[in-house]
Amino acid sequence: MDFIELKKKSAEELKDIYVAHLEKLKDMRFKIASKQLKNIREIRNIKKEIAQILTLKTVMNTKKNTQAPQAKK
Structure with missing residues (x-):
C-alpha cells in the first residue's frame, strides 16, 4: 500500500490496518x-x-492538537 493511499484512510481504518500488519x-x-x-x-x-x-497517526494527532483553540490568559 502506498503512502498516498494511507493518507486517504481514516484513523479507524489506519488502526485496523496497523493491527492486521x-x-x-x-x-x-x-x-x-x-x-x-x-x-x-x-x-x-x-x-x-x-x-x-x-507516522500518519502522529501527524493526525499533531494537527488535531494545534487546531484546538488555545485558552486566553
Whole structure:
C-alpha cells in the first residue's frame, strides 16, 4: 500500500490496518523460524508500512492538537 493511499484512510481504518500488519509480521516471523518463508524481504515491506501508519497517526494527532483553540490568559 502506498503512502498516498494511507493518507486517504481514516484513523479507524489506519488502526485496523496497523493491527492486521502486526499479525502478519508475527506470522512471518514464525514462518522464518520454521523455514517456510522464502521471501524474507516481505518483512522489510511490512515494517515499512507499519512505520508509515504510525507516522500518519502522529501527524493526525499533531494537527488535531494545534487546531484546538488555545485558552486566553
